[in-house]
Amino acid sequence: MSSVSQFVASVNPTASADVGVRARLREIDESTRLPVLLFVGAALFWLLGGTFFALIASIKLHHPDFLGETEWLTFGIVRTVHLNTVIYGWASNAGIAVALWLMARLCRTKLHHGGILMVAMVFWNVGVLAGCLGIMAGDGLSIEWLEFPPYATPLLFLAYALTGVWCIITFRFRQSEHTYVSQWFLLAAFFWFPWIYSVAQIMLVIEPARGTIQALVNWWFAHNVLGLWFTPIGLAAAYYFIPKVLGKPIHSYYLSILGFWSLALFYNWAGVHHLIGGPVPAWVISAGTVASVMMVIPVIVTAINHHMTVVGSFAQVWRSPTLRFVVFGAMSYTLVSLQGSSMSLRTLNLHTHFTHYTVAHAHLGMYGFFTMIMFGSFYYILPRLLQKEWPSSMLISVHFWTASLGIILYFVGLSIGGLIQGMQMNNPDIPFLEVVANTIPYLVSRSVAGIIILVGHLAFTVSVVWMILKPRSPQETSPTLFRSPEAMPLRPST
């Protein structure tokens, strides 16, 4: 009984001995070091795995015989494993790592109950591994974004619940007077994801709904994984790192709050636009289209805020690894969101549905926006956790240029190819196989983009491993490790 009362006391901020005491940033960083590094390590593992599977799937689209004799390397499996490794492996691990560091810092409190996060990290990644192996073994479900076999999902849900509980405990222990807009986004994300995931599991896997309701629930879930899980975490990071690194407040804090509440109001209606032309009631589609267009409000608000904060400070952005990636991600967010709203209009959707244009759009969102912001966040967080500088400017530059040019090539190539594909598919005079053959040059450009992106991921991995293994310099002792280049001793050029 005493252990129960001890636990209750440990999650009660009024019973805490250090109530009212704001922790120093360095103390907070030190307290979050192990769990954040574990999540980052897992994210990197899945990033590399997901990229290899992506490349195999991409090559198969223009060379179908490539690795075609191995059962678990057929396109249907490889593409599905890629999707799930990057969503649940890379992006979710990276998002949780950034979210928990941000939450501890913004609450100005040291990590409480870090063991919960360790257990969550192990459960989550064992669940993802079991899910991917299950898909390779042929147990995968034919539900987009929910392909993991049923035996893997309880682990994910348990891990997620633990992370959410930790988030609430940390918020209860906050020593900051104000709840910054990033905290709003993070708290909302930690509430929203278990909601959409559990409802989708119940209505699609445990007790499948009948008929087209399955498709409605499926796309409500799949779109909201982006909009109510990854988007809030990405925006939380952008709203923190852009003003933080520049050393000036966000352009209009009022607009940021407006952006949060309008996103909360409109986003979860929008997923239905994936079913335009499908056998669902027209009013449902119309409601989804209206919500998609209403999303222009939070997107414009966010765009004004991010970009007006950066205007006049481009030199500082260029000198910061964090901001290069985060600002690239913020620009991608504006572009991909406005593009998404336009794609929900029936007239444009007529040409883009079932084409590579949609694939390009999805990758601009998950890579150009979310992944780039995660990279930028890591460039800020890891030196503060490890108390070390990044080992090589060149590797950071290689990572930035390959990732940014790679995703630009990917997006431009597939968007053009997709539009041509859509227009040709709507022309009954063009045989379907001719339409397929006409997409091949654009699919090749995608594989080239994938190879470029892989180089960047390898450079980033080498940077992280090198940084962890290298000894700490005696100069690197301050809480903020990155100093102005003018204040640094010049190193001999090699």
Add this chain to the structure above:
Amino acid sequence: MEWLFYLIAFIVALCITFTGAWALRWAVRQGQLSNLEEQSRSIFTEEEPEGRQSDFFPGRGGSSRRSRRQR
């Protein structure tokens, strides 16, 4: 049995909606939505103060070379 899951999903959706409304009410009553421009400075601390950039390329990065040339 199917109706039971629809009912559960509907109740959960209602709970989420009311949680959002409650959060907005809490924010208003706690003064979280007042004096917003001053609150935007809450991310700065005495260790990482306003007016100071807090992230640079390490060592002699290409960008820092350029900034030195400009000076």
